[in-house]
Amino acid sequence: MSITNRVAIITGAGSGIGRAASLKLSKQGMIVALVDYNSEAGEETLRLVEEQEGKGIFIRADVSNSKDVQNYVSKVKEEFGRIDVFFNNAGVMGSFSPLAELSEEMFDQLLAVNLKGAFLGLKYVLKVMEEQQSGVIVNTASSAGVQSTPYLSGYSASKHGVVGLTKTAAAEYGQLGIRINAVCPGGVRTNMTKDLDMSDPIQNGPLRRTATPEEIANVVCFLVSDEASYMNGSIVTVDGGLTA
Template sequence: MAEAGSRRFEGRTAIVTGAGTGVGRATALALAREGARVIVANRRADAGESAVAAIEALGGEAFYVQTDVARRESVQGLVEAALARYDRIDILINNAGVLGPMAPTADVTEEQWDEVMDINLKGAWLCMKYAIPAMVRQRRGVIINVASSANLRTYPYLSAYSASKAGMLGMTRVAAAEYAKAGILVKALCLGAVRTPMIEPGIKHAGNEALLDSMHAVGRIAEPEEVGEAIVWLCSDQASFVVGPALNMTGGTELL
C-alpha cells in the first residue's frame, strides 16, 4: 500500500460495523493500512462507500455492505457476503452504536429504549452470533466490542445507553470464556468521549466542548484515529494474551 505499515494483518479479513464515520472509519482505515481486507458495514450508503474509497486510495482492499445491525436478516447478509468474498472472517469490530435520548430515566419512551438496545446490544450479539461459527471453523478469530466509560462512572440522563453498554460487557465476559479455547479472543474496549458525530448531542447538552474536555483527567476528548490504533493492537498477535473486558481508553474520566 501507499502508506507504510507492518502488514500485520496480511491475508486476514475484518468486518467493521458503523465503519462509515468516526471510530469505525478510523479503525477500518487503520486495519487496511496493516494489510487487512475490510468489509465496511454501515447503514448509510454514502458514508460506507466513502470509507471504501478512502481505503482504496491507500492501496487497500475493501467493499461495502449496507447493514442495519438491529435486523437479523441484514447481519446474516453481511456475514454471508464476507464469506462469499473471502471464505473467512478473522476480525469483527462491533462498533455500530447510538447515544440515544438524553433524558431522565422515567422520561425515556419505550421506543427510544428499544432502539438503543437493538442497535448497541442486540446488534453486537447478532454480529457475534453469525460470525463466530466461521471463526470456530478456522480455530482463530478476534472480536472487539466497543464499550464505554459509562461502564465505569455514572452519566445521568443516559440510562438506555449506559444499560446497553453494561450489557455489552457482560456479553463479552461470557463469550470470552466460552470461545477462548477455540482460538477466538473476545475483548471489550471502554471509551471515553471521542470526537465523532455521536458526541454532538453531548456537547450541546454540556454547553461547550471545553466542559466535556474537563470531564477527562487528561483534559481533552479522544480522536478517532488514536482509538483505531488501539483497536488494531487489540486485534494483533501482540495482544494474543488479552481477553475479556480488557482495556479502558477513557482519558481518566472515571478518576474524576
C-alpha cells in the same frame, strides 16, 4: 498467516471510530469489509480505503436485523473464505434525559442497535470463527458501560450489556482459539457526539479533553494484533482517566 491476508469486518464503518479503524486496519494490509446503515457514508469510507491502495467491500446493513447480519457475514465468507477480525462497533447514543423522561421508543432503539446488534454480530461471526478455530473480536462498549452515566440511562444499560456479552463470550470461546475483548471509549469527537457539550472537564476526565477517533482506533488495532495474543475478556477503558 500474514497480516496482509487477514479479513476484517468493521460495523459502523461509515464514520467516527469505525472509519478510523477501517483505515488503520487497511493501512496495515488487512482486507476490510465495511458495514454501515448509511450507504453514502460507508461508500465514502471504502473510497478512502481504496485511495490509500487498500482492498475492501461495503455492505449496507441494519445491525439490529438478524437477516442483515447473516447477509453481511455470509457475503464476507463467500467473498474471502474466512473472517479473521471482527470489530463489532456500530452504535447509537440517543439524547440526554432523566430516566423517567426517556421514551420507551428510544430505550428500545438503544437496546436494539447497541446490545442486540452486538449480540447478533457475535452470534453469526462466531459460527465462522468456530469453524476456523481462530479469530479476534473487539466489541465497542463505553466508559458508560463500566460506571454510572447520569442522563444516559438507556445508553449506559446497553453498554453494560455489551461488557457482559464480551466477558461471557470470551470465557466460552477462548478455548477454541478465539479472543474477545471490549474497548470502552470516553468522550470522542465523532458525528454521534457533535451536538453534545463536551467541554465539561469532569466529563472529559483528568486529561481535560475528548479523544480523536484515531486514538481509539489505535487501541482497537492493538487488541486485534498478535501483540495482544494473551488478552481475552479484557474490558479496556480508553477515556483519559475518566473512570480511574
